[in-house]
Amino acid sequence: MNSKIKSIIAYSISILLIIFWLYVGLEKAWSWKNFELSLHQQPLPEWSIGIIYWLVPLVEIATGVLLAFRRNKLKQLGYWGSILLLTAFTIFIGLGVIGVYEQRPCTCSSIFNELSWNWHLVVNVALLIISILGLYLNRVSNDLDHPTQQRKTKNTPALFKLLLNFSRAQYNRLRKMFPKKFALFPGRPV
Template structure:
């Protein structure tokens, strides 16, 4: 396996770990997760929707990422999630909502909002790198086939 392909696989594995770990930690402490989600500055109906939609979308991202045929869609879902999370963190950072509890699961919940922001931006950059690597490795495979013909 070439270096680009190995790096792509490592990024995908990292995203799979992230999107298995975070909903699992939310679901294992579901009552606590529900309370923090209901403390968010959203309409009650929207908070209730997010309680289920966020972990479900994270699990969907995992399913799409592990199937090679749907991997690119999984990267788009991952990027969408991270963009929404990062936008929300940006609004929190600018004190748009006031003091907000973190609804993240596991060790991520111990991060400050600044650390969250840096982590999310790093993950988004890795997703961008994964898109580039997918294109590059596809071009490499095409070039190898053309050489054989």
């Protein structure tokens, strides 16, 4: 496989993971009450729920943001974050599939709500493999490039447009969920 194809695949993987992590992280942040209620249904120690409640959405959003950077070290941190999150979620779901838990509660985003746990496990393993492949291809494509040469990418506006459209879709979704206007700063009139 030549270096151009590898860089296109690596770029596509990073876009897929950016969209995925920003979507699931922002969805947990926006529907924080549902996320908190579902955490109380998990087979987790009570003391850990408050930590997980804040930590998981922040790490998911941070992973998506890190993957959007062009700098190699930041992007690699994003890939490692993706690998660690997916490994933890895959182990959690794998334990549910083999019957370790009495019931199978799930705090999954709307993407996975309708999936069975077996299919959820398959999707998580596939995303984990994609993350590992993205990390590998990111390293390979950066090793092939000359370290002092700056790569000019014509696809950066496409990534910006993709993220802009994603943001617009999330905004429109929230406007439908909350049709009334509310003041961000209650002391000021709307």
